[in-house]
Amino acid sequence: MQISVPKTYKTLDTQSLLIYLSGLPSIAEKLGGKVSDWHGSEIGDGYLNFVFLVQGPKGKICVKQAVPYVRLIGEEWPMTLERMGFQYQCHLEHSRYCEQYLPKLYHYDSQLYLMVMEYLHPHITMRHGMIQGIYYPNFAEQISDYLSHSLFFSSNFWLSSAQKRQNMAFFDKNSELCKIIEDCVFTDPYWEAKNNRWTSPQLDHIVAEFRHDVQLKLAVSRLQLKYLTSTQALIHGDLHTGSLMLTPESMMVIDHEYAFYGPMAFDVGNVIGNLLLNYFAQDGHATIEQPREAYQTWILETIEQVWLKFYDKFMGLWESQTTGEPYCEPLFGDSSGQEAMAEERHLFLCDLFTETVGFAGAEMIRRILGLAHTLDLDSIEPPERRAACEISSLRLGRELVIKAQSYQDIKDVTAAAKQMCQERKRQSIQELRI
Ligand code: SR1
Ligand code: MG
Numbered sequence: 001m002q003i004s005v006p007k008t009y010k011t012l013d014t015q016s017l018l019i020y021l022s023g024l025p026s027i028a029e030k031l032g033g034k035v036s037d038w039h040g041s042e043i044g045d046g047y048l049n050f051v052f053l054v055q056g057p058k059g060k061i062c063v064k065q066a067v068p069y070v071r072l073i074g075e076e077w078p079m080t081l082e083r084m085g086f087q088y089q090c091h092l093e094h095s096r097y098c099e100q101y102l103p104k105l106y107h108y109d110s111q112l113y114l115m116v117m118e119y120l121h122p123h124i125t126m127r128h129g130m131i132q133g134i135y136y137p138n139f140a141e142q143i144s145d146y147l148s149h150s151l152f153f154s155s156n157f158w159l160s161s162a163q164k165r166q167n168m169a170f171f172d173k174n175s176e177l178c179k180i181i182e183d184c185v186f187t188d189p190y191w192e193a194k195n196n197r198w199t200s201p202q203l204d205h206i207v208a209e210f211r212h213d214v215q216l217k218l219a220v221s222r223l224q225l226k227y228l229t230s231t232q233a234l235i236h237g238d239l240h241t242g243s244l245m246l247t248p249e250s251m252m253v254i255d256h257e258y259a260f261y262g263p264m265a266f267d268v269g270n271v272i273g274n275l276l277l278n279y280f281a282q283d284g285h286a287t288i289e290q291p292r293e294a295y296q297t298w299i300l301e302t303i304e305q306v307w308l309k310f311y312d313k314f315m316g317l318w319e320s321q322t323t324g325e326p327y328c329e330p331l332f333g334d335s336s337g338q339e340a341m342a343e344e345r346h347l348f349l350c351d352l353f354t355e356t357v358g359f360a361g362a363e364m365i366r367r368i369l370g371l372a373h374t375l376d377l378d379s380i381e382p383p384e385r386r387a388a389c390e391i392s393s394l395r396l397g398r399e400l401v402i403k404a405q406s407y408q409d410i411k412d413v414t415a416a417a418k419q420m421c422q423e424r425k426r427q428s429i430q431e432l433r434i
Contacts (some may be wrong), residue, residue, distance in 0.1 A: 062120070139306075196427040219404075236264045240271075280392045361397040392423075
C-alpha cells in the first residue's frame, strides 16, 4: 500500500517536540517556565501511534502523533496519517454531546498529524486497573452515559438527515482504519492470516476447529456485513478497556481514530466483550493472597448495569427528544401512535441488544486468535494457565456469536459466563484428582 506523506510532515522525537511546543504560546503558558525547564517522554503503549507526556514547572500535557505506519508491526505495514484527522473530528463531535468524558483538546496540527490534549492524572487504562483488581463503582453509570449520548445525538434520532449525511461523507473516508477492523475482527481469526498468533500448542485444536466451523464463520460474516452497511451513528469504533482512562471516580474516553458511521451495537459490544475477557482472565491472576471471586462478581454485575443503564438512558433520550426525522411527531402524536412508539422503541433496543451480544463474542475471539491481543490474558503465566482462561473465553465468544438471538436478557449473558467459568474450575479440580 502506498502512503502519501506530505513534505510538511515529520515524526517528532522528545527533543524536536519540545522545540515545536515552544512555538505554541498557549501550550507554553500551560507548561510554564522555559523550554529548557520542560521534560518530554514517550509513554505510548498502543498499537498505532506515539504518545508523549510533556511536563513543565507549571503543568503537564499529552501529545499524540500519528506515524505513517502501524507502530505494532513497524514500517513494513504503512498506514495513513489521516487517521489523526478522524480521531480529532470524532473527539470534537462526541465532546458536543458528553464533554465530561473526553479529555480537553488544546491544539491540533493537520500537517504534523498531532493532537495536544489534557494529561489525565491519576487515570490509568481500565485494562491495567482491572488486571490489578481495582473496583470502579461509577463505571456503569459513566459508560452508559457516554454510549447513550454519543450514539443517540450522532444518529438520525437527533441530527437532520442533511447534517448526518454531511458528517457521514467525512467519516466514510476513514476506510483504512475500518479495514483493519474488518480484517482483524471478522476475517483473520478464521483463516491462516499472516499476523495471527495464539497460545500454542495449547490452543491449536481450537484454532483448527474454528477455521472449519461454518456456522461460526457465517455468523461472524453477518456481523461483518452489519459493520460494513449500518450507518446508525458516529461510533468510537474501538471502545475496548484500553481506550478508557479511569480512576475510581472519573472516566475519560480516548483514541477515536477508528470512528465512522457504523452500528451502535459495535461500541456497546466492544465494552461488554472486553469486560467478559477480563472476567475470564481473573482466574489467571488470582493468588492465595488476592483471590478474585468477589471481583469477578463485580465484573458481571457491572456488565448487567452497563446494558440496563444504557437501555434506560437511550430510551429516555428518545422519549424526550422530538427533533428526529424518523418516527416524526405528526405521524405518531396521538395516543395510539404514542403507544405504538413505546413498543417500537423497545423493539429497536432489543435488536441492538442482539447485535451487541454478537459483536461482544466476535471481539472475545479475535483478541485471542488474531493479531491484537489484550494484556488481561497475555500477561498470564504459565501458558497452560493462560490457555485455560482463553479456552473459556473462546467457548463463550462462539456461543455469543452463533446464538446471539437466544440471549433475551443481559442476565442470560452473565449467567452463561459464570457457568462457563465454573465448568472450567470443576474440570481443573478433576484433572488434579487424576
Ligand atoms: C494494527 S492492530 C490494531 C488493533 O488494535 C486496535 O485496538 C484495534 O482494535 C485493532 O484491531
Ligand atoms: Mg486504540
